[in-house]
Amino acid sequence: MKVITERDVFSMLEIKREHRQRNIRRFWGNRFAVTGSAILLVIILLVWIAPFLTTYGPLEVDPKNRLQAPSSEHWFGTDNFGRDLFSRVLYGAQVSISVGFSVALVASFLGLVIGLLCAYYAILDHVLMRICDGLFAFPSILLAIAIVAAMGPMKSNVILALVIVYTPSVARVVRSVALVVREQIYIEALRSQGASAWRIIWVHMAPNSTSPLIIQTSYIFAASILTEAALSFLGAGIPAPDPSLGNILLDGKSVIFNAWWMTVFPGVFIMAMVLGLNLFGDGLRDLLDPRNSQTKK
Amino acid sequence: MSGYILKRLLSMLPILAVVAVVVFMIVHLTPGDPAAVMLGDEAGEKEIAELRSQLGLDLPLAVQFFHWLANVLQGDLGRSYFSDVPVTQAFWEHLGPTVSVAILAQIIAILIAIPIGIMAARRRGTMIDQAVMGVSLFGISVPSFLLGLFLILLFAVQLKWLPVAGYKPLSSGLWNHLRYLILPALALGFMQAALIARMTRSSMLDIIADNYIKTARAKGLKETMVIYKHALRNACIPILTVIGETFGGLVTGAAVVETVFNIPGIGQLIISSVERRDYAVIQGTVLLITVTYVLLNLIVDLLYGIVDPRVRLNRKER
Numbered sequence: 001m002k003v004i005t006e007r008d009v010f011s012m013l014e015i016k017r018e019h020r021q022r023n024i025r026r027f028w029g030n031r032f033a034v035t036g037s038a039i040l041l042v043i044i045l046l047v048w049i050a051p052f053l054t055t056y057g058p059l060e061v062d063p064k065n066r067l068q069a070p071s072s073e074h075w076f077g078t079d080n081f082g083r084d085l086f087s088r089v090l091y092g093a094q095v096s097i098s099v100g101f102s103v104a105l106v107a108s109f110l111g112l113v114i115g116l117l118c119a120y121y122a123i124l125d126h127v128l129m130r131i132c133d134g135l136f137a138f139p140s141i142l143l144a145i146a147i148v149a150a151m152g153p154m155k156s157n158v159i160l161a162l163v164i165v166y167t168p169s170v171a172r173v174v175r176s177v178a179l180v181v182r183e184q185i186y187i188e189a190l191r192s193q194g195a196s197a198w199r200i201i202w203v204h205m206a207p208n209s210t211s212p213l214i215i216q217t218s219y220i221f222a223a224s225i226l227t228e229a230a231l232s233f234l235g236a237g238i239p240a241p242d243p244s245l246g247n248i249l250l251d252g253k254s255v256i257f258n259a260w261w262m263t264v265f266p267g268v269f270i271m272a273m274v275l276g277l278n279l280f281g282d283g284l285r286d287l288l289d290p291r292n293s294q295t296k297k
Numbered sequence: 298m299s300g301y302i303l304k305r306l307l308s309m310l311p312i313l314a315v316v317a318v319v320v321f322m323i324v325h326l327t328p329g330d331p332a333a334v335m336l337g338d339e340a341g342e343k344e345i346a347e348l349r350s351q352l353g354l355d356l357p358l359a360v361q362f363f364h365w366l367a368n369v370l371q372g373d374l375g376r377s378y379f380s381d382v383p384v385t386q387a388f389w390e391h392l393g394p395t396v397s398v399a400i401l402a403q404i405i406a407i408l409i410a411i412p413i414g415i416m417a418a419r420r421r422g423t424m425i426d427q428a429v430m431g432v433s434l435f436g437i438s439v440p441s442f443l444l445g446l447f448l449i450l451l452f453a454v455q456l457k458w459l460p461v462a463g464y465k466p467l468s469s470g471l472w473n474h475l476r477y478l479i480l481p482a483l484a485l486g487f488m489q490a491a492l493i494a495r496m497t498r499s500s501m502l503d504i505i506a507d508n509y510i511k512t513a514r515a516k517g518l519k520e521t522m523v524i525y526k527h528a529l530r531n532a533c534i535p536i537l538t539v540i541g542e543t544f545g546g547l548v549t550g551a552a553v554v555e556t557v558f559n560i561p562g563i564g565q566l567i568i569s570s571v572e573r574r575d576y577a578v579i580q581g582t583v584l585l586i587t588v589t590y591v592l593l594n595l596i597v598d599l600l601y602g603i604v605d606p607r608v609r610l611n612r613k614e615r
Binding site: 130131133134135137138139141142143145146147149150151152222226229230233234235236249252253256257260263264267270271274275278279282 | 311312313314315316318319320323324325326327328434435437438439440442443446447449450454461545546548549552553556557564567568570571572574576579580583586587590591
């Protein structure tokens with residue numbers, strides 16, 4: 001039997017470090033990932049420093065200055081209540097990001113738990129996967145509208161509805177990977193050593209099932225931003241007067257003949273956020289799952 | 298084949314059961330008393346109690362569910378509380394415009410996407426390929442309702458070529474009907490076109506590298522013949538699958554887009570019933586759309602099994 005020496009451990013650590021460095025290099029060498037990250041960074045920065053950038057509050061009504069075109073005073077113009085659109089768009093983007101982030105976080109966590117449990121316990125698999133299939137059968141926006149309609153339009157309800165909508169997709173992805181992981185020899189070795197199910201699932205299966213989860217999370221982030229915008233646009237999302245990119249667009253629709261800026265600016269923000277997240281997600285996928293690489297040459 | 302169809306049909310039962318439970322529970326997610334919410338703040342105790350018993354909300358939950366399910370299975374989805382019209386009737390009245398938009402969007406998407414996808418695959422790695430991939434990524438990132446607003450700004454407000462919003466039925470003349478549908482269909486079809494173009498490109502890339510294509514070229518066949526007759530035919534199964542699988546999504550997408558263009562379709566029915574908390578209509582519409590969506594996917598799956606025997610054989614083995 002080979003004895004592992006200190007030197008072996010060092011060389012293993014060295015290999016691990018090299019892997020990490022190579023991955024980071026590959027990430028920065030990927031045009032999609034870099035462009036996506038840059039777009040996201042700019043938006044997050046803008047949203048973060050919004051209180052310092054804006055001179056007007058997002059709810060400050062000024063009826064005398066209704067529907068003013070973009071100017072040095074109001075960079076994005078004003079809306080139909082005379083509120084500063086630049087401020088509303090930035091705060092609206094903040095709402096979008098916080099909804100997207102919360103949904104991505106909670107749905108990923110729940111999806112991970114459900115996916116792993118399904119992969120490990122066959123009985124749970126039958127029950128939980130059928131429920132997921134059923135939830136999956138609904139067109140996502142429709143299910144979200146129905147849930148928000150029942151519970152009342154509120155930010156927390158929008159988040160809850162989107163979590164219900166997107167968790168099944170995470171659970172499915174995690175389950176499919178975890179099923180493969182479960183059959184690996186090292187898991188069998190652990191089982192024969194008497195490791196508890198808890199330990200096998202959380203310490204060994206979970207970390208080895210996460211790379212598709214990370215990719216899925218970035219897509220859910222993007223999808224939640226889009227769905228929240230659509231819900232608010234349809235009047236089943238964030239209620240007025242609180243700004244959200246969707247409800248600014250809804251206000252803008254009624255004055256589309258006089259105020260193009262109420263459609264263009266929030267619209268461009270939504271597109272930029274989703275484009276950034278999709279590019280970032282594609283980059284991550286190239287990095288973490290080389291089989292699906294899209295940038296194959 | 299019949300075994301395969303039976304198996305697929307049976308596999309739908311648990312899905313439909315979950316769908317039924319979720320749709321039924323929509324009303325019961327309401328914080329507080331749904332009857333009180335429906336009637337608003339000014340309703341008195343007596344009115345609320347009357348509505349509760351009228352809707353059967355005073356019965357135990359399980360009894361309510363089985364009553365509801367029994368009615369649904371007989372095709373009775375209840376009545377709109379506000380207009381007193383049966384939900385199924387309201388649904389059919391609003392379905393036409395939505396399906397028109399979805400079908401036109403699908404046609405536009407196919408007409409644009411397949412030639413573009415083929416072009417990108419043939420000129421792989423060139424500027425054209427990159428432009429197609431870039432535009433399609435953009436297409437996937439722009440929600441259709443937003444694209445609809447942008448199209449209104451450009452074609453209706455600035456250029457004044459097409460009407461801003463509204464709907465004219467087919468009976469008012471084909472051109473009149475289409476004129477109002479072009480912008481919504483474009484808005485909806487763009488994302489669909491992006492998906493189909495990407496699939497066409499990748500599926501053609503796989504096929505073009507095959508030996509029989511080399512043989513066809515070596516025989517001296519014209520390039521258009523090689524691409525359209527030999528390659529496209531074999532590349533079309535995954536393309537058709539994408540088209541089929543996304544059609545259900547297109548119908549729901551149409552429901553969202555039509556609210557931008559004030560088209561009196563399913564979307565408007567849902568939104569107006571959400572505003573009025575008309576639960577029977579919300580439940581019925583969601584149920585009907587979802588079941589249609591599930592059935593459409595099943596049909597695509599079965600067709601796929603017929604077109605490509607490997608599919609049903611593989612699934613049998615599993």
